[in-house]
Amino acid sequence: MDLVDEDKKSQLVQESSEDVHPPRSKAQVLLDRVTYVLTKWGIETNGIQPIPQEERTDTRLYQMFFVWFSCNLNVLSFGTGSAGPAFFGLGVRESLIIILIVDLVSCIFPAYFSLFGPKLGMRSMVQARYTWGYYGAMIPSALNVFSMQGFLILDCIIGGQMLASISNGHLNDTLGIVIIGVISLVVTFFGYRVIHWYESIAWIPNVVTFIVMLGVGGKHLVVSGPPAPVSAAMIITFATTVASSVISWCTVTPDYGVYHIPNASKFRVFLYTYLGFFTASIVSHMLGAAFAASALSDPTWETGFDNGNNVGGLVASVLAPAGGFGKFLVVLIALSIPSACAPTMYTFASSLMTVNYYFAKVPRYVPILSLIIVLSLIPVGVVGATRFYATFTDVLSGSIYRVVSDSL
Numbered sequence: 001m002d003l004v005d006e007d008k009k010s011q012l013v014q015e016s017s018e019d020v021h022p023p024r025s026k027a028q029v030l031l032d033r034v035t036y037v038l039t040k041w042g043i044e045t046n047g048i049q050p051i052p053q054e055e056r057t058d059t060r061l062y063q064m065f066f067v068w069f070s071c072n073l074n075v076l077s078f079g080t081g082s083a084g085p086a087f088f089g090l091g092v093r094e095s096l097i098i099i100l101i102v103d104l105v106s107c108i109f110p111a112y113f114s115l116f117g118p119k120l121g122m123r124s125m126v127q128a129r130y131t132w133g134y135y136g137a138m139i140p141s142a143l144n145v146f147s148m149q150g151f152l153i154l155d156c157i158i159g160g161q162m163l164a165s166i167s168n169g170h171l172n173d174t175l176g177i178v179i180i181g182v183i184s185l186v187v188t189f190f191g192y193r194v195i196h197w198y199e200s201i202a203w204i205p206n207v208v209t210f211i212v213m214l215g216v217g218g219k220h221l222v223v224s225g226p227p228a229p230v231s232a233a234m235i236i237t238f239a240t241t242v243a244s245s246v247i248s249w250c251t252v253t254p255d256y257g258v259y260h261i262p263n264a265s266k267f268r269v270f271l272y273t274y275l276g277f278f279t280a281s282i283v284s285h286m287l288g289a290a291f292a293a294s295a296l297s298d299p300t301w302e303t304g305f306d307n308g309n310n311v312g313g314l315v316a317s318v319l320a321p322a323g324g325f326g327k328f329l330v331v332l333i334a335l336s337i338p339s340a341c342a343p344t345m346y347t348f349a350s351s352l353m354t355v356n357y358y359f360a361k362v363p364r365y366v367p368i369l370s371l372i373i374v375l376s377l378i379p380v381g382v383v384g385a386t387r388f389y390a391t392f393t394d395v396l397s398g399s400i401y402r403v404v405s406d407s408l
Contacts, residue, residue: 048353048360051121051258058260061268063196064114067256068276070203070339071249073210073284075158076151079311080245081288086295086305088238091226095238095289102239103282106246111274113250117257118264124254124347125354141354144251148348151248155341156180161312162334165304166327180334184341188349192259195342202339203280205332209319210287212329217318220301221294246281252347291318 084095116127125144128137160176187198253273257264288311295301295314304310304317315333319326353360 048123048126048350050126053121053262056118056121056259056262059264061260061264061272063200064257064269065272065276066203067196067199067343068110068249068253068273069280070199070206070336071343072246072277072280072340073203073206074155074337074340075162075284075311075315075333076155076337076340077245077281077284078288078291078315079154079158080242081285081290082292082311082314083241084238084289085224085293088234088241089226089228090230090234090238090289092223092290092293094226094230094235095293096286098235098239099242099282099285099289102242103246103278103285106243107274107277107281109247110249110253110277111270114253114257114273115266115269117254118260118262118269119266120254121258121262122254123258123350123354124251125351127254128354138355140251141351144351145348145355147248147251148344148351151344152181152184152341152348155337155344156184158312159334159337161310162315162330163312165310165313165316166330176334180337180341183335184338184345187338187342188345191346192256195346196256198342199339202336205329205336206339209315209329209333210283212322212326213287213291213315213318216321216326217291217294217301220298221290222297224293224297242285246277249277251351252343255347255350256343 081095081099084090084098085092090098113124116122116124120127125137125141128140131137132140156177159180160172160174160178163176163179164172187195257269260269291301291314292305295305298317300320301314301317304313304320306313312330312334316326316330319329322329
C-alpha cells in the first residue's frame with residue numbers, strides 16, 4: 001500500500017512539474033546553449049532586463065571618463081564647432097566664447113544622468129517606465145530611437161567623407177558610410193564590456209590627429225571676424241546647437257554604468273563623466289571653429305570643405321601637407337568614429353526593445369535590431385552627405401526636445 005501511495009505521489013509531482021516547466025522546444029534548448037557559450041566568451045547576452053545585484057561588481061569607475069572622452073573627441077564634435085563660422089556666420093572669437101560657456105554648463109546634464117546607471121542597474125528607457133508608465137514610456141523610447149539614428153547618420157556621413165577624400169576616386173561617400181556602419185555593428189555585437197574596452201583606446205588616434213593638425217595647419221589659422229554683424233539669433237542658435245550635441249547624450253549615459261557596483265561614489269561617477277565630456281567637447285568644438293573660420297583664407301582648405309558640406313574633406317585638406325602619414329591619420333580617425341557610433345547603436349537597440357514587447361524577445365546578441373539601423377542609415381546618409389549642415393541642424397533641433405520629454 002505504501003509503495004502504491006509513493007508511486008502516486010511521484011506521478012503527481014512529475015505532472016505538476018511538467019505544468020510549471022513545460023517541455024522546451026529544440027530551438028529554445030539551442031538558444032540556451034548559444035547564450036551559455038557567448039557568455040563564456042565575454043559577449044553580453046542581457047537585453048533590457050535589470051542587471052541582478054550579484055552581477056554589478058565592476059569597480060573601475062574611471063572607465064566612465066574614457067567612454068565619454070572617446071565618444072566626444074572625434075570629427076563629429078569637430079563638425080559641431082565648425083558650424084559656428086561655416087553655418088551660423090560667427091567669427092572665431094564669438095564661436096570660442098560661446099563654446100566655452102555652453103560646454104561648461106551643458107556637460108553637467110549627462111554627468112548627472114550617469115548616476116542612475118550604477119544606482120538602478122537599468123537602461124535609461126526602462127527607467128522612464130517609472131514616470132511614464134509601461135505604455136507611456138514607449139513614446140520617449142521611440143523618440144530616442146529616431147534621435148540615435150540621426151546621430152548615427154551624422155557620424156557615418158563624416159566617416160564616409162573622410163575615407164572618400166583620401167581614396168583618389170576609388171571609394172565614394174556611400175561605400176565609406178557602409179564601412180563605418182559595419183565596424184560599429186561589430187563592436188556593438190560584443191556588448192557592454194567590449195565597448196568599454198574599445199573606448200579606453202579609441203581616443204588615441206584622435207588625439208594624435210588633432211595634434212598633427214595643429215602642427216601642420218596652425219600657421220594658417222586666422223582670427224577673423226564675422227562676415228556680417230552678429231545678431232542675438234545667431235548666438236542663440238549656435239549655442240543651442242552646441243548644447244544639444246552634448247545634452248543629447250543624457251539618455252545614453254545611464255546605460256554605461258549598469259554593471260558597476262550599486263554603492264559607487266556619486267561624486268566620482270559624476271566627476272569622471274563630466275571631465276570626459278568637457279575635456280573632449282571643448283577641444284573638438286574649438287578646433288572645429290578655428291579651422292572652419294580659417295578655411296576661407298586657404299584655397300586648398302576651402303576646396304576640401306566644399307562650402308561647408310564636407311567636414312571630412314576639411315580634415316583631409318589640413319593634413320595633406322603631411323603626405324602619406326597625413327592620409328594614414330585620416331584613415332585612423334575615420335575608423336575611430338565607431339567610438340561614438342557603438343554606444344549610440346547599443347542604446348538604439350535597448351530603446352527599440354522598450355518600444356515593443358516583441359523587440360525585447362529578440363536576444364541582444366542577435367544583430368537583427370542593429371542591422372535595422374545599418375540598413376536604414378545608408379540611404380539617408382547618402383542623401384544627407386550632400387547637405388551636411390542642414391542634416392546636422394535638423395537632427396540636433398529634435399534631440400533637445402526629446403531629452404526634455406524623456407526627463408519628465
